[in-house]
Amino acid sequence: MSLTVLTSASGAPGVTTTALGLAMSWPRPVLLIDADPAGGSPILAGWFHGRPPHHRGLLDLAMAHAYGDLRTAIQDVVIPVPDTQVTLVSGVRSPTHAPAVAALWPELARVLVGLDRTGPDVIVDAGRLGASQAPQPILEAADAVLLACRSTLPAISTARGWARDLHDRFSAVGGGHHLGLLVIGPGRPFGTAEVKGALGVPVLGALPWDVRTAQAIHLGEASRRLTHGPLARALRPTAEAIASFAAGNRARLASASVSGDRAPELADDQAGRR
Numbered sequence: 417m418s419l420t421v422l423t424s425a426s427g428a429p430g431v432t433t434t435a436l437g438l439a440m441s442w443p444r445p446v447l448l449i450d451a452d453p454a455g456g457s458p459i460l461a462g463w464f465h466g467r468p469p470h471h472r473g474l475l476d477l478a479m480a481h482a483y484g485d486l487r488t489a490i491q492d493v494v495i496p497v498p499d500t501q502v503t504l505v506s507g508v509r510s511p512t513h514a515p516a517v518a519a520l521w522p523e524l525a526r527v528l529v530g531l532d533r534t535g536p537d538v539i540v541d542a543g544r545l546g547a548s549q550a551p552q553p554i555l556e557a558a559d560a561v562l563l564a565c566r567s568t569l570p571a572i573s574t575a576r577g578w579a580r581d582l583h584d585r586f587s588a589v590g591g592g593h594h595l596g597l598l599v600i601g602p603g604r605p606f607g608t609a610e611v612k613g614a615l616g617v618p619v620l621g622a623l624p625w626d627v628r629t630a631q632a633i634h635l636g637e638a639s640r641r642l643t644h645g646p647l648a649r650a651l652r653p654t655a656e657a658i659a660s661f662a663a664g665n666r667a668r669l670a671s672a673s674v675s676g677d678r679a680p681e682l683a684d685d686q687a688g689r690r
């Protein structure tokens with residue numbers, strides 16, 4: 417398995433929509449975790465049209481962390497996304513629940529990186545950087561962190577400071593190589609190369625602007641099928657490229673850990689992965 421996190425600096429660039437779209441296009445079974453402390457469970461409300469009762473999710477994992485076995489509890493709270501290889505851990509219903517899950521992040525990060533090598537990959541919607549109770553430990557434990565950004569000047573300007581901050585923080589614990597950009601709507605107006613140049617971070621994916629497909633994912637369609645628009649066509653190859661990038665980083669971490677060439681914190685995490 418590998419752990420991929422999607423996050424943003426500001427302005428709702430499309431993290432949740434893209435996380436679900438990538439998960440449904442992922443080349444392997446995938447566990448999608450809504451870890452956005454802003455709450456509201458947008459995937460249950462959107463893709464699922466609010467139909468599944470919101471009686472299990474991240475809050476239950478916080479309880480399991482306090483009183484039970486977190487690893488087992490994950491299997492108990494997942495909601496299968498029909499006709500896909502995706503299972504979902506829904507997020508907190510309201511931001512008032514966020515403090516209850518904040519204590520969960522370090523242990524959840526350890527459990528996720530320690531999941532069975534043959535188990536599903538994990539994609540986490542981490543919401544916006546800088547939010548209080550943001551799941552920072554999961555970002556630090558990830559094999560790939562995707563900073564989603566639109567291509568407008570205000571979006572680039574906000575993301576720029578956060579990209580530097582993330583890179584510095586990851587570098588301090590022996591990481592940084594796993595951070596990349598996910599450009600949503602390149603060419604509106606700036607191109608991928610310009611966004612990359614301004615942010616100084618590699619581009620791991622660029623997904624076209626396609627309101628119809630994005631709304632189909634964001635709000636859920638009656639048919640529950642993705643349309644054949646540009647975004648639908650781009651999701652599969654983008655998911656494959658990101659899955660491969662994350663798996664490569666995972667393998668590199670494993671060999672660095674074996675040779676003892678890691679910062680202690682990450683080496684400890686890695687020990688749990690085997």
Ligand SMILES: Nc1ncnc2c1ncn2[C@@H]1O[C@H](COP(=O)(O)OP(=O)(O)OP(=O)(O)O)[C@@H](O)[C@H]1O
Pocket residue numbers: 424427428429430431432433434452454458543544600601623624625626627628630631634647
């Ligand atoms: N590739 C795309 N093309 C067009 N619209 C998109 C695209 N991706 C997402 N959107 C639209 O952007 C809006 C915001 O999407 P979403 O809720 O996923 O953003 P977010 O980054 O998760 O926001 P928040 O930070 O508030 O959680 C939605 O209306 C969605 O349909």
Ligand SMILES: [Mg+2]
Pocket residue numbers: 431432433452458541543
């Ligand atoms: Mg979101």
